[in-house]
Amino acid sequence: MKHRILALVLAGMLTAAATACGSTNSKTSKNADAKPTVAYKDMQVGETATDLKADLKILTNRTDLVDSDFQDYISEFNAMYPNITITYEGITDYDTDATTRLSSGDWGDICCIPTTVDKSELSNYFEKIGDYGDFKDTYEFADKQMFNNEVYGIPTMGNVSGVVYNKAVFEKAGITELPTDPETFLADLKLIQEKTDAIPLYTNYAAGWTLTAWDAYISGGATGDADFKNNKLVHSKDPFAKHDDMTGPFAVYDTLYEAVKQGLTEEDPTTTDWEGCKAQINEGNIGCMVLGSWAVPQMQAGGPNADDIAYMPFPISVDGKQYASASADYCYGVNVNSTSEEKTAAMLYIKWLTESSGFAKTQGGIPIVKGDAYPDSLESFQSITLVTDNPAPAGEEDLFGKINNDSEISLDSDSTHVASIIEAAIGGNQTMEEIADEWNAAWTSAQEKNGVTPE
Numbered sequence: 001m002k003h004r005i006l007a008l009v010l011a012g013m014l015t016a017a018a019t020a021c022g023s024t025n026s027k028t029s030k031n032a033d034a035k036p037t038v039a040y041k042d043m044q045v046g047e048t049a050t051d052l053k054a055d056l057k058i059l060t061n062r063t064d065l066v067d068s069d070f071q072d073y074i075s076e077f078n079a080m081y082p083n084i085t086i087t088y089e090g091i092t093d094y095d096t097d098a099t100t101r102l103s104s105g106d107w108g109d110i111c112c113i114p115t116t117v118d119k120s121e122l123s124n125y126f127e128k129i130g131d132y133g134d135f136k137d138t139y140e141f142a143d144k145q146m147f148n149n150e151v152y153g154i155p156t157m158g159n160v161s162g163v164v165y166n167k168a169v170f171e172k173a174g175i176t177e178l179p180t181d182p183e184t185f186l187a188d189l190k191l192i193q194e195k196t197d198a199i200p201l202y203t204n205y206a207a208g209w210t211l212t213a214w215d216a217y218i219s220g221g222a223t224g225d226a227d228f229k230n231n232k233l234v235h236s237k238d239p240f241a242k243h244d245d246m247t248g249p250f251a252v253y254d255t256l257y258e259a260v261k262q263g264l265t266e267e268d269p270t271t272t273d274w275e276g277c278k279a280q281i282n283e284g285n286i287g288c289m290v291l292g293s294w295a296v297p298q299m300q301a302g303g304p305n306a307d308d309i310a311y312m313p314f315p316i317s318v319d320g321k322q323y324a325s326a327s328a329d330y331c332y333g334v335n336v337n338s339t340s341e342e343k344t345a346a347m348l349y350i351k352w353l354t355e356s357s358g359f360a361k362t363q364g365g366i367p368i369v370k371g372d373a374y375p376d377s378l379e380s381f382q383s384i385t386l387v388t389d390n391p392a393p394a395g396e397e398d399l400f401g402k403i404n405n406d407s408e409i410s411l412d413s414d415s416t417h418v419a420s421i422i423e424a425a426i427g428g429n430q431t432m433e434e435i436a437d438e439w440n441a442a443w444t445s446a447q448e449k450n451g452v453t454p455e
Contacts (some may be wrong), residue, residue: 217290
């Protein structure tokens with residue numbers, strides 16, 4: 001529901017924002033036709049426009065890096081571009097607040113494109129960075145923020161969907177092999193509960209946004225099918241229904257439901273602490289957490305036991321084989337209302353971040369430049385098949401977003417549906433099957449509203 005409201009607000013305010021009066025530095029629609037002086041694909045960082053002058057403001061979801069790593073990046077970039085001033089603004093509730101900021105047009109020059117922006121609306125807010133053909137052979141996930149083969153965002157990094165865990169806790173519990181199915185995973189959580197003092201699975205319920213991590217596991221990782229999310233999910237009948245082989249979306253969410261129901265999570269989920277959990281898992285007070293690979297460096301930095309923190313695939317197997325979803329994190333977008341100089345400077349900085357900063361590797365993610373080395377934290381994924389979602393067919397680029405919004409399930413963007421699983425498991429008022437039935441009914445209604453006959 002929140003996703004839908006935000007999208008309406010964003011669309012409704014665009015016209016008013018374009019005509020509003022601003023300050024002397026405001027970004028206005030008069031710059032929308034301004035183009036960077038050099039195309040992104042032709043830029044040579046350190047050689048192109050080294051005398052360029054510009055002031056850049058960047059909105060980021062990485063509040064933890066604003067005063068540390070990002071300042072180092074600025075210093076390195078300024079060694080080549082001393083006349084480009086860069087400032088970061090970190091936002092905690094990123095999608096919600098950044099979406100509201102976008103509506104004004106005066107939010108800065110670079111931002112992580114919120115998941116609330118429909119593909120067909122990208123050109124209203126962001127400068128085209130290039131054509132898909134410019135990137136498909138050199139960049140991973142180049143189609144993440146693309147419409148009509150025009151690319152509007154460059155991924156900050158790629159994420160692999162798995163489970164952050166403490167190796168020492170698993171060893172103390174007597175777990176010698178990583179689980180490959182939900183039943184074994186739950187049995188391992190019981191061993192942690194019985195043989196250690198650690199919380200087996202920490203939900204991070206109170207933070208809210210962390211719960212959307214569970215949505216990242218329902219496609220390639222739970223099906224082994226690269227067409228599931230952007231094609232089959234939008235056309236299938238009852239996609240949240242239980243499968244006998246415990247694969248697909250139901251198996252992912254039921255793993256959470258059963259863990260909570262069986263008392264294998266924290267005693268009171270409302271008291272969970274996102275910042276505090278980093279030290280807790282580092283010190284062996286938490287067994288594991290379901291989060292993207294981006295979380296590994298943060299947990300390693302949470303205390304003195306970095307070597308105890310590892311990452312494993314989500315415990316689902318399809319026909320005896322494990323898969324893991326690999327997808328783009330947020331993508332850098334450039335304000336369509338920035339000046340030509342600002343757009344040029346912004347793209348130069350994005351290109352340097354992508355190709356030279358080492359950001360993805362240090363943050364436990366998949367590098368965007370094809371062929372770059374993966375971080376050590378993904379070692380356990382070497383025997384796992386990574387599945388990257390195929391793009392939606394032409395003409396259906398916004399179909400998933402529309403059905404997702406109209407169903408009010410809001411996969412990937414609002415945590416309410418995942419929170420409801422935890423609440424139902426605690427209260428005992430609904431089974432996971434009953435929750436799935438409600439989601440399927442809502443999904444079917446949204447499909448029909450958007451002209452899709454479920455198959």
